[in-house]
Amino acid sequence: MSGTLPLRAERRRVVFDHTVEGLFLVALRGRLSVTAESSLRRAGLDLSKKLLPAYPFETWKHCLEIVATDLYPHLTRPQAWQEIGRAMVEGMARTVIGKATVGVARLLGPLRALRRLEHTLQSADNYVEARVTERSPTCVEVWINEVMGQPTYYQGILEACLSMTGAQGGRVELLSCSGGSASFRVQWEE
Incomplete structure (x- = not known):
């Protein structure tokens, strides 16, 4: 061969x-x-x-x-x-690693913290990939490669992450789910 x-x-x-x-x-x-x-x-x-x-x-x-x-x-x-x-x-957020991550996320604010989403998610496991596409200063689309057939699990994760950045009026909407991946719209108020 x-x-x-x-x-x-x-x-x-x-x-x-x-x-x-x-x-x-x-x-x-x-x-x-x-x-x-x-x-x-x-x-x-x-x-x-x-x-x-x-x-x-x-x-x-x-x-x-x-x-x-x-x-x-x-x-x-x-x-x-x-x-x-x-x-x-x-x-x-109440673990040693999480406390540091939350502190940084609050300093960065929602948009800059979401730009680091893939890195944040990869600290939890070795298989999740994420892409963040900025749509406006207060709106991004997030694609996640593996949602375990349960996209609302990641919707809950994104909602909690958004809240921990200090974002006001945060909303996370499931846009699509295909194969193992899903896309979400993440929005907040200025």
Whole structure:
């Protein structure tokens, strides 16, 4: 097979421990049922032990499904995932890494903080890519490559991020969802 390039092995998609910490050990601490904690253990996330450095994408996605079912049975699936996205950011903001990120975001303001969105999201895992297209000084479109089939999770993340920058009158609208990706319009008042 000379002249043929070898197929490159696909990189294993993982979520980093501080992301898991922010959601499960900070934002959701004491809120999950015993049944949910048992389901999380079976899925590969044992909250009674020291966290692993990273968790596989599929484990993370399954664990978020467990949270949606346990904490938000009264909401629609999209609403539950949106609440988890908000909780994720709120929990991350109370971790060591998150406190520094929030401080910088407040100094930068909404537009400049959103320009750094891809970097911010990549600190949580090794597979999410984002593109931010500026439409005006108070409006951007955000494309995210992998939304786990739950775009409202990232809608909740973007809403919480916008709020943490000090933006007033923030709104996040899902524009499209195709394959694993989604696009959002993010707006705020001047």
